[in-house]
Amino acid sequence: MSVLYTAVGTANGRDGRGATSDGKLDVKLAPPPEMGGDGNGTNPEQLFAVGYAACFTSAMGVVAKRMDLDVSDVSTTAEVGIGPNAEGGFALEVTLRVELPDAISAEQGKALLDAAHQVCPYSNATRGNIPVHLVVE
Structure with a gap:
């Protein structure tokens, strides 16, 4: 890299x-x-939530351009949960809630989020390490 x-x-x-x-x-x-x-x-979870939300929204912009979609009025809310894991330490989980413009269909929205999840560096860093749930609102 x-x-x-x-x-x-x-x-x-x-x-x-x-x-x-x-x-x-x-x-x-x-x-x-x-x-x-x-x-x-x-706290660290709040900082991570804001960073992930900003990064994911930017990744959607990159992908949306390829898909010829307008996401200039999109926002992402990241919910970062922390709790004990089975090994006696702590673990995180993330839910990304994305508000898309009405002009984007549910099918396009799912494709956009799935593709952005492959592009976003935060998603790439967390993949396989913590659960990340993608939600179109």
């Missing part, structure tokens, strides 16, 4: 700070109340 860009981020745990090397992102991190935290900050 020929790397086009490398993001560099540093964090000192789930209850601390996270920042990128270029200073464009600097956030307070805190576990959500559901995981015993005070919730007074963002």
Whole structure:
């Protein structure tokens, strides 16, 4: 692979700070109340959800152009769940909910999401590692 860009981020745990090397992102991190935290900050799952949603929407744009579809008014909501796994650690699962324009049929929408799921780097990184559910809304 020929790397086009490398993001560099540093964090000192789930209850601390996270920042990128270029200073464009600097956030307070805190576990959500559901995981015993005070919730007074963002958490890794929220950051992953926003990143995945943005990336998947961009991948749909690439695929839609090939399919001659207009997705200029599309949005993706990523739901990232975390919970204990059978090995005593934790695991993630993702649901991607995509709102497509009315002009795109259900069949076209499914084909678009399936193809975008093959193009999106987040989908490629998670494939086979965590469940990812695609939902057209």
